[in-house]
Amino acid sequence: MHWTDSCVGRPSVRSAALAVLAAALLAGPALAQSGSPPAKAKAKEQTAAKAKQAPPAATRISDSPHPSYDNETARRISATLLSYSTLEVRGGWPTLPSEVVKLAPGSSGPDVALLRARLAVTDDLPPQYASGNVFDAHLTAAIRRFQARHGLEETGTVGQRTLAALNVPVTQRLRQLAASLDRLAGMDFTFGQRYVVVNIPAAVAEVVENGKVTRRHAAIVGKPDRPSPTLTTHITAVNLNPTWTVPLSILKKDIRTKMRADPGYVARMRMRVLDGAGHEIDPASVNWHSDGAPNFTIRQDSGTWNALGAVRFDMPNPHSVYLHDTNNRSLFSADYRFQSSGCARVENPRDLAVWLLQDQDGWNRAKIDAAIAGGQRQDIRLARRVPVAWVYLTGWVSRDGLVQFRDDIYNHDTAPANALVADLRSSTNDARAAGFVLQSADPEPIRQVSYLDSQ
Secondary structure, three states, X not given: OOOEOOOOXXXXXXXXXXHHHHHHHHHHHHHOOOOOOHHHHHHHHHHHHHHHOOOOOOOOOOOOOOOOOOOOHHHHHHHHHHHHHHHHHOOOOOOOXXXXXXXXXXXXXXXXXXXXXXXXXXXXXXXXXXOOOEOOHHHHHHHHHHHHHOOOOOOOOEOHHHHHHHOOOHHHHHHHHHHHHHHHHOOOOOOOOEEEEEEOOOOEEEEEEOOEEEEEEEEEEEEOOEOOOOEEEXXXXXXXXXXXXXXXXXHHHHHHHHHHHOOOHHHHOOEEEEOOOOOEEOHHHOOOOOOOOOOOEEEEOOOOOOOOOOEEEEOOOOOOOOEEOXXXXXXXXXXXXXXXXXXXXXXXXXXXXXXXXXXXXXXXXXXXXXXXXXXXXXXXXXXXXXEEEEEOOOEEEOOOOOEEEOOOOOOOOHHHHHHHHHHHHHHOOOOOOOOOHHHOOOOOOOOOOOOOOOO
C-alpha cells in the first residue's frame, strides 16, 4: 500500500515516524543502561499488571478548543514519537509505590518528591519546581494538567485512577502513539471547513468549524464486545422522529431472548413484526424459540420509547452505524460511556442538528423542536454534506502541543504497532535498544461483530 498524506500531498507521516523511531533506536545503546537488572524488569511487569487491574476508563469531556483530529494530527504524533522513544531508552519515568492511597495538598514526604519528579519528566510540572517533597499549588496545577491529558476528573489530587495513569510505563504510551499513527495512516479523510469527529476511546463527538471545536458532545460508543468501527463518510441527512428497524444481530441476540421470557415485550416496546412484504403480523405467530434465520423484521415506532430517540443522523457507511439520540440519557453523566452496540448516541443531539442545518430552510432550534413535538417522521437532507470521521485514538497530540492519552478499551493497540515494528526492524537490524515498546506482543485477532445499535 502506498502511504501518503491525502490532505497536503506530502511524504507519508508513517515514513516520517519510521525515520525518527529508527534514529531513536540507533541511539538507544548510547542512552540506555547496559542492561536492566532483573529487579527492575520485574517491577515494570508488576506495574503493567497493576495498570491492567485499574478501574474502568474515565472519559471526562475536554474543554479545549483544539480537535483531537485535524490535518496535522498525524504529523504531531510522529514528532512526539521521537521524544517518547528517547524517554523509553533512557529508562522512562519514575513509578510511584502501589500502596499510595491518596496524595493531596498538604501532603509531604518521599512519595511527593517522587511525584514531582514524575510530572516534571512529562512537562506537566515546570522543571524549576521539580525538586521538593511538599504538595504545593504548583504540584496541584501539574496534577490537574496531567488529569486533563488523560481524560480524568481534574481534582488536583492523586487517587486510584490518577495513580494508575501515572504508573503506565512509557513503553505502553509509545505503543499507543505509534498504533494511533498507524490507524490514521490508513484513513482517507478530506477535512472541510466544517466537520465532525467521533473519537471512540474518548467517547466524545467533536463539532469542528474553521479549525476549532465549537462544541463537544458526550457520546455513548460501542461495548468492548460490540465495538464501534473506525470510518470516514459524510452526514447527509437529519431524521426527526425516526423509526428503528432492529438489526438482524440484535434481533437474534436480544429480542428473541426477551420474547422467550416475556411474550408481551415486543408490543410493550411499540415494536411491529413485519413479514417479507412489509406487512404487520401477529407476534404470537412467530416461533421465538427457533435459532434459525428469521423470515421477518422488527420495526419500532417513532416516539419517546424509540431506542433512537427523537433525532438520527444519516451517514452512509458499510457498517450501518450512525449518530443518534436516545430515550435513556442517564449514561451521559457517567465516566464510563462504552455501552452501545456499535452506533454512537450523542448528548444534546438537537444542538448538533441545529449546527448541521444552519442557514438551511429556516431550520433553527424552535423549528426543530416544533417538528419533533408534532410526532411525524421527517427526513431533512443537508444542502451540503458534512464530513465525519470515527477515529480510534488512544494517543494523540493537540495543536497546543498537549499529548493526550485514553485507555485502549478495545485492545486494538497491539495489532497495528507490530506492522510498524516490522518496518523498523528491516531498516535498523543493528538497533537493539533494551525494552523498546513496539518489539513486544503479537497482534490479537479482532473478533468481527455487528455494528448496529440497540437500546
